[in-house]
């Protein structure tokens with residue numbers, strides 16, 4: 404009984420190895436990165452790179468198991484989902500209102516400890532944010548939103564139709 408199942412499963416496993424998702428390795432212009440949209444100091448940028456860029460940029464650094472399916476598909480799914488919400492590599496192409504909205508969301512996910520994703524943190528212990536790093540990100544968000552100076556847009560009217568960018 405067991406033997407009968409083993410070979411079809413093995414064959415299936417071998418076949419899916421050929422179905423590789425496309426890699427997320429740098430499409431688009433590097434000049435649209437968030438560091439060119441407004442000031443991001445080195446320490447904040449390196450936190451973002453370390454903890455967020457794998458899923459929220461055009462430059463994922465892949466672990467070895469990304470070469471093994473279905474792990475590769477699972478990773479790909481996170482990247483596509485993550486980038487559709489927020490892409491630091493194209494941040495400069497967002498409108499000021501979009502930027503402000505993204506920054507607000509960044510603040511929320513950090514305060515609520517939602518990002519980086521838990522499953523990712525389990526596999527990348529270095530991606531976890533220390534209290535100091537969270538504070539650094541939060542004050543950078545506040546500073547950047549001040550710099551955008553759009554707070555007058557952020558009244559109830561804007562919030563009501565929560566746009567999905």
Ligand code: HEC
Pocket residue numbers: 451454455456457458459480481482484485488489505508509512518519520523
């Ligand atoms: C392993 C991939 C991964 C990493 C790493 C990651 N994210 Fe995400 N992020 C996602 C996915 C997937 C979504 C969309 C689904 C969801 O909200 O859970 C998302 C959504 C978001 C959103 C939108 C939330 C909303 O309310 O719509 C923000 C903002 C965000 N991430 C910020 C960050 C920041 C900041 C970091 C780094 C500290 C980070 N993410 C790290 C995968 C990731």
